Every structure is written in C-alpha cells, then in structure tokens.
Amino acid sequence: MSAVSESAVKRPSIINPGRFAGIADRAVPILGALTAASFAVGLYFALWASPEDYQQGSTVRIMYIHAPSAYIALMAYVVMTSAALGTLVWRHPLADVAARSAAPIGAAFTLATLASGAIWGKPMWGAWWVWDARLTSMLILFFMYLGLMALSRAIEEPVRAARITAIATLIGFINIPIIKFSVDWWNTLHQGASVMRLDGPTMPASMLTPLLVMALAFTLLFLTLHLAAMRTELIRRRARSIRMRTARSAD
Numbered sequence: 001m002s003a004v005s006e007s008a009v010k011r012p013s014i015i016n017p018g019r020f021a022g023i024a025d026r027a028v029p030i031l032g033a034l035t036a037a038s039f040a041v042g043l044y045f046a047l048w049a050s051p052e053d054y055q056q057g058s059t060v061r062i063m064y065i066h067a068p069s070a071y072i073a074l075m076a077y078v079v080m081t082s083a084a085l086g087t088l089v090w091r092h093p094l095a096d097v098a099a100r101s102a103a104p105i106g107a108a109f110t111l112a113t114l115a116s117g118a119i120w121g122k123p124m125w126g127a128w129w130v131w132d133a134r135l136t137s138m139l140i141l142f143f144m145y146l147g148l149m150a151l152s153r154a155i156e157e158p159v160r161a162a163r164i165t166a167i168a169t170l171i172g173f174i175n176i177p178i179i180k181f182s183v184d185w186w187n188t189l190h191q192g193a194s195v196m197r198l199d200g201p202t203m204p205a206s207m208l209t210p211l212l213v214m215a216l217a218f219t220l221l222f223l224t225l226h227l228a229a230m231r232t233e234l235i236r237r238r239a240r241s242i243r244m245r246t247a248r249s250a251d
Contacts, residue, residue, distance in 0.1 A: 007047050017234050020094060024231040027107035032222040038217035045210035046165065059123050062213055066116040069094035074176055076106030076222065080148070080171045084166035086188060093228070097237070099169060100152055101229035105222060107145035133182040137175055144172045160239075 004069035046064035079102045086095030117135065118128045129135065146210055155161035182188060203211070 003112075018167065019096075019229050021234050022183075024227045028224060028228050028231070031220055031227065035217060035224050038213060038220055042210055042213035042217045046214060050210045051142045051206050053193060054132075056124065059120065060207075062116055063207075064214045066113060066120055069112040069116060070138070071215060072218050072222050073106055073110040073113050073138070073178060076102045076109060076226075077141065077145075077169075077173070077176055079167050079226070080106065084169040087162050087166040089106075096158075096166070097230050097233050098226070099162075099166065101240045102226055103145050103152070103232050105225050105229065107142060107220075110138060110142040110145060111220070114142065115189060117150040133186040133188045134179060137179045137182055140175055141179060144175065148172070165171040 042064070046061055049063070052058050082100045083092075083095045083099035083102070086092035087099065114135075117138075121130070122128050146164075150167060151168060152161050152165045155164060178185075
C-alpha cells in the first residue's frame with residue numbers, strides 16, 4: 001500500500017458518508033444549543049429592547065421573523081443549487097443528500113415568509129395578499145420547492161432521480177435573482193434594501209442589531225435542521241440498500 005493510500009485510510013475524507021454522519025452526530029447538539037441561545041438573545045432584543053416604528057408601531061417587530069425567514073428561504077435554494085452542481089459536475093457522494101435534505105427546510109421557511117408577510121401586509125397595505133413582484137416570485141419559489149420534492153420522489157432509480165432533480169434545480173435558480181432584485185426592476189410595494197447596501201445600512205442600530213442577531217439564529221437553525229436531515233437521509237438510504245441486498249440474496 002502506498003503512502004498516499006495509507007494516509008487516506010488513516011484520515012478518511014469528510015465526503016465519506018459514514019464519516020460525515022459521525023461529524024453530524026457531534027455537531028447537531030452543539031448547533032442546537034447555539035441556535036437556542038441566539039434565539040433567546042434575538043427575541044429579547046426584538047420584542048422588548050428594540051423601539052417601535054414611528055409609522056408602523058409594534059407591527060414592525062414582524063420584520064424580525066419575516067426578513068430572516070426570507071433570507072433562509074433564498075439561502076436554502078442556493079445550497080440546493082451548489083449541491084446540484086456537485087451532483088452533475090463533481091459527482092460528490094453527498095451532493096444529492098444535501099439537496100434533497102434542504103428542499104423541505106427551504107419550503108418551510110418560504111411558507112413562513114409568505115405567512116409573516118401576509119400578517120405584516122394586512123395592517124400596512126390593507127390586504128392579506130397583493131400580486132406584488134416580490135410576493136409573486138416568492139410564491140413561485142414555494143411551488144418550486146414542492147415540485148422538486150415531488151420530482152425527486154417520483155423517480156425510483158436514485159442516480160437518475162438525482163440528475164434530473166439537479167437539472168431542474170439549476171433551471172429554477174433563475175428565480176433567485178428575480179426575487180432579490182424585483183424591488184429594483186419593478187414598481188413594487190416592498191421597500192428597497194435597507195441592510196445590504198453599498199453605502200451602508202439605512203436602518204438605525206437599535207433595529208439593525210436585533211435583526212442581525214435573529215438572522216444569525218435563523219442561519220444556525222437552518223444548519224442544525226439541514227445536518228439532522230442529511231443524517232436521516234443517509235440512514236434512509238443505508239436501510240434501502242440493505243433491503244435491496246436482502247431481496248437480491250433471497251432471489
């Protein structure tokens with residue numbers, strides 16, 4: 001055995017599903033604790049320490065749920081797009097696991113974005129729903145998540161399902177910049193960016209700080225859920241492989 005192969009045996013790569021599952025087992029509790037702590041701090045500042053808006057009053061506090069949910073809804077699809085490239089280009093053994101695990105989480109955060117936006121929009125716009133460019137593109141994103149989940153489960157052969165779903169994911173990525181820049185490209189009811197701006201945030205620090213803490217909490221929540229879902233998906237695939245081997249040996 002060569003020195004390179006001996007080193008590989010001693011230090012198995014993280015792309016090995018078994019090693020990844022072991023890392024996830026240790027990381028999920030730690031991430032869960034960090035998530036809980038971040039939410040405790042973020043919710044305290046968001047609900048009690050941050051000021052009311054001079055126009056919206058306490059209603060503005062929905063922002064601390066709505067904006068981070070929207071951020072994670074988009075981030076989850078970016079993760080799926082990266083995983084799709086990993087499936088098609090690099091044939092990464094964990095790429096399809098990552099994409100398949102991220103889809104339900106992304107769908108849940110997209111639904112949370114739409115629901116919180118409706119609750120926020122009713123007192124501000126006088127309606128639960130309007131066919132605003134950003135609202136419409138977010139609704140399309142929600143249906144894209146559902147469609148990709150259905151597609152990956154409709155095809156029984158795993159490799160073929162992974163490739164077709166990866167192609168569909170890459171095609172659907174065109175909606176992400178549409179969501180991001182819809183407020184700049186069209187006349188919408190949504191305001192423009194107030195945090196990620198070249199000339200700096202326009203939001204006062206008393207509101208920006210809790211928003212950033214909540215964004216961190218939501219990011220940690222996504223990482224926790226994604227790692228746990230990937231671990232579960234690996235177990236499901238391992239069980240499926242065992243069942244198939246048992247069925248073949250029985251024949």
